[in-house]
Amino acid sequence: MSAADKVKPAASPASEDPSAIAGNISYHAQYSPHFSPLAFGPEQAFYATAESVRDHLLQRWNDTYLHFHKTDPKQTYYLSMEYLQGRALTNAIGNLGITGAYADAIKKFGYELEAVAGQERDAALGNGGLGRLASCFLDSMATLNLPSWGYGLRYRYGLFKQRIAKEGQEEIAEDWLDKFSPWEIVRHDIVYPIRFFGHVEIAPDGRRKWAGGEVLSALAYDVPIPGYKTKNAISLRLWDAKATAADFNLFQFNDGQYESAAQLHSRAQQICAVLYPGDATEEGKLLRLKQQYFLCSASLQDIIFRFKERKPDRVSGKWSEFPSKVAVQMNDTHPTLAIPELMRLLMDEEGLGWDEAWDVTNKTVAYTNHTVLPEALEKWSQAVMRKLLPRHMEIIEEIDKRFREMVISTRKDMEGKIESMRVLDNNPEKPVVRMANLCVVAGHTVNGVAELHSNILKEELFADYLSIWPKKFQNKTNGITPRRWLRFCNPELSEIVTKWLKTDQWTSNLDLLTGLRKFADDEKLHAEWAAAKLASKKRLAKHVLDVTGVTIDPNSLFDIQIKRIHEYKRQLMNILGAVYRYKKLKEMSAEERQKVTPRTVMVGGKAFATYTNAKRIVKLVNDVGAVVNNDADVNKYLKVVFIPNYNVSVAEVLIPGSELSQHISTAGMEASGTSNMKFSLNGCVIIGTLDGANVEIREEVGQDNFFLFGAKADQIAGLRKERENGLFKPDPRFEEAKQFIRSGAFGTYDYTPLLDSLEGNTGFGRGDYFLVGYDFPSYIEAQARVDEAYKDKKKWIKMSILNTAGSGKFSSDRTIDQYAKEIWGISACPVP
Ligand code: T68
Structure with missing residues (x-):
């Protein structure tokens, strides 16, 4: 049945009226015909809806152009x-304040808004954080x-689609x-x-x-x-x-x-x-x-x-x-x-x-x-x-x-x-x-993207220029848009935030989130918060099942690391940690295992096509998952999942359902990170090093609500020197995890070159240039603290609330306001 059979076509939408909007959708289905006029499936519904939304956007775009032209x-x-724009439909109607009207309009054709929005392809004209x-x-x-x-x-x-094959x-x-x-x-x-x-x-x-x-x-x-x-x-x-x-x-x-x-x-x-x-x-x-x-x-x-x-x-x-x-x-x-x-x-x-x-x-x-x-x-x-x-x-x-x-x-x-x-x-x-x-x-002006990073620019990379142009260097700590990264991707949590703050103004004034702090011990809020998290975890679990065939337990601790695969981001440390956890689980008695906090470790990210070690890391995560997830002795307590084809819309499902997320780069190497901000905003606790924006996140959410480990940025050069001089003594737990992989526990693929990159003083693999070996023991210990904390549900939910409450600083509205005032010298020019 065609769209016109269901709703009479109309050339223009009246912004708030579902019937007028439906008429306009029907009009686009007929008169911007990219498909047969006889059928109106979810895909046609998406394109016709998008074109109808575009009419609204164009009106505003034209008015804005004219207004800027006149005011100069x-x-x-x-x-x-x-x-990295991702999908645009949900975001556009959300920003225009017409989500409800569009949802009702689409229902007239027998569809749900979410299903129609899910038809859109991500615009992935970028790699990662910078895009x-x-x-x-x-x-x-x-x-x-x-x-x-x-x-x-x-x-x-755009950026390639990632498929995980046997190789x-x-x-x-x-x-x-x-x-x-x-x-x-x-x-x-x-x-x-x-x-x-x-x-x-x-x-x-x-x-x-x-x-x-x-x-x-x-x-x-x-x-x-x-x-x-x-x-x-x-x-x-x-x-x-x-x-x-x-x-x-x-x-x-x-x-x-x-x-x-x-x-x-x-x-x-x-x-x-x-x-x-x-x-x-x-x-x-x-x-x-x-x-x-x-x-x-x-x-x-x-x-x-x-x-x-x-x-x-x-x-x-x-x-x-x-x-x-x-x-x-x-x-x-x-x-x-x-x-x-x-x-x-x-x-x-x-x-x-x-x-x-x-x-x-x-x-x-x-x-x-x-x-x-x-x-x-x-x-x-x-x-x-x-x-x-x-x-x-x-x-x-x-x-x-x-x-x-x-x-x-x-x-x-x-x-x-x-x-x-x-x-x-x-x-x-x-x-x-x-x-x-x-x-x-x-x-x-030259700026870095987090305080620590900007200081490194001034003290190291651009130090010589600083003495010539002392005023040229600034910091602009990165931010994320609270619209896409909380309001629209996590409607359950958003509603709770709005209810408890008694306003939805936090959406454009994120500092208001601090108002949640005073309810951090409120049992009613705890119950609502936990229910919202569980709903998001279930949605995440469904995504995992759909794309990997692996069933994960929404009652286990959801532990996520999603970002480009790079040795400095140390996904290898994460997977070595999971391997160590698996080995210990195997060694335990059935009774002992019952005291363990069940965990689902998820890793996602793309490796640049020619970056061999990054590709080996992807393979290793998949190989470890294949063994662990099928081991009936322990798979109630540990699952390891590689999430394929990580992109913006996958992030929009994963981040709301996360409870722990890993930002574990070698200190001084991650300029800022921005997914750390998205996780924290969604009530996820971070395990991380003192690197990039982690430093500022920890300050804002409170050090009790952040699992810190690892060497500090100013120690790194010295540690590398020590290593070169043969003074590094690896922890037995680190040796054990590597040895377990070398033993072939995860299949026949030859991981020797990858593991060798963690060995030696210099030479091949630069003698563990990223200091995985040095940080591993404190990483494992921090993970043990996570396990303990998670057992205390009340404590964990409080940490989660305080993460959201402390995220106000990381709105990109704050960042852009600073660029506008301190670098660009521009001011607001609202269309009257
Ligand atoms: C990232 N950089 C930083 N580079 O790694 C991250 N593309 O810490 C920071 O949060 C983010 O920028 C935003 O400031 C990138 O994403 C690239 O993707 C890149 C690098 C070289 C060439 C092309």
Whole structure:
């Protein structure tokens, strides 16, 4: 039966009226027909519903654009190679305050809102924390009515889909655009030329000009981002690459040379084909650099266009006004090319001199660092850069030269440091451009993402620059949006919070959660809290059964670690802990076992396709699970489950059902972490090291409500030295766990190389560089404290409540408010 048979179609929805909304859904089912008009299954229902919601969004998006145009406020542009948006439907109707109306409207077709929303594919245009942070920031920018937009790339295939096969992780292309995305609006009117390769010439007017090479087009797709309870909707503008008809060689095509006729078209397609193409080959590196430049150039041309559009009379001679109207934030070093591109546009296209262009650029761009891992600090080959972007390479060389001269002439004391501070590393073996150094030299502000991380930037990574520019460095502790990460993903707990606080204003003023503290011992609240947790645990258990076939017990302690698989995040320590627990359970008598706290250990996350040890870790978790879960002696007390294909919507099921979550990185290595904040907000207790934002979470929720273990950041260097000098004595429990795996208890796969990475002083595996061996005993002891605490149900629920109550600081509304005031200098611009 078609939608029109059930409800009469109507072109426009009246926002609060379910009948009018149903009419509009029916209208979209008929007149935006992507499917046969005869059927109206859950998938059609999703697309028609989404298009109906899009009508609301577009109205707001247009009003906001016009309002910003008229008021001409200073605007922020967030440049990011990644956005992990996840699903949009529930979030959009939640922010617009029309969830109930839509649920009722959908019922008229015989469907439940949840089932329809479940049809949506995740937009996974990102890897992990950095991409999800960008998405949380957009939600907060819109909610705070800030004039700000995001810019990114419209990857055809986002982050791969993970499947677990016998051999371990398999990667499959994630086809989020397979049908289409109902949220994006293609903007055929917004197209910019993007050049690659070519050479630099001197134009007749004496300016330097980049010419030749090949020119592609960047085409804009807008994704409207609604704020919570506001009329404002901002834009996430994603660029796609196109070649034009003029690039199509009809002569060659008619001559049967089909591939060479459409060469540029196929090269255009490569640019936005995938997120993070493999970069082991030279071609791969070139493609990544092309992607980065594509984002920067299109976005800056668009920003300059808008600067001119808003006040056409200011165009000439008023470039000093630019930084009072535009702030550009670079999300890590991936968009660093924004710096030389802005310089080029200002000098070569607009005719500014170096000093003026530099002044404008410096006052416009700022840089957020997300990692101190040396291997993650981007360096581009000077040769590749010169070939692909010859004019930018000239500009970078000039920036490097002027920086050097400045230090030599003003800071004699720093002469010995200049080489390592320079933008260029002219090592004859491998001359490179250091992108982070370029960001520090050219940006007006550099920030870290948690207090500990920002201090490490100031004291170690960027310490030399600090003495030149003491005011350049700031901290902006990360945050998460409370809308997606509590209000919408955990409706049961949200209702309880609203009931006890007697307001739902916490949704946009998260500090109000502290009001829960005074009820932390209230037995009625305890009963409601426990019931909500149990409901979420049951939903989680169903997900686990659906995707893995493993039955888990909702009365066991749900212990979760979900994040990208990386050695510094130490999923290996977690699984060694589980192996140790299993071995001890095996050694116990049936009587002794009955005193044990039953636990379900869940691990989820994707390993980068070429990261061998990370893939071995995935395999190990699966192998341990296969043995433990089928061991009838102990599987009442322990289950180990690998959750496949971890993504935003899986997180939305897992986090509400969690009771303990692991954030156990080697201290000093996790810049912040943001899932730790999501867990804590959902009343989950953390076991963790003093790393990243854990430090601040523990301060906020109270040290009694956090299971701490492990070495501190300032001990790490010394411990590694000791290890190198052969002074490390491993704990017998650590040896026992490793030995158990080596014995073949979990199958025939050869884990020797993985386990060897934990051995030795240096050399293979860097002699346990991540100090799993050092931290293991205190980890096991902290886990024993967890077991004891969980036995006291009252105590545990109180800890859970106090975690939620202490999470107010970690709202991305707080983070974005600080960026707005302390870095960008922008203020709210609400649509009246
Ligand atoms: C993360 N970084 C940090 N990088 O690891 C995490 N993509 O501590 C922090 O909370 C988060 O950023 C937000 O600040 C990433 O997620 C990447 O995904 C990455 C790294 C290199 C290249 C591409």
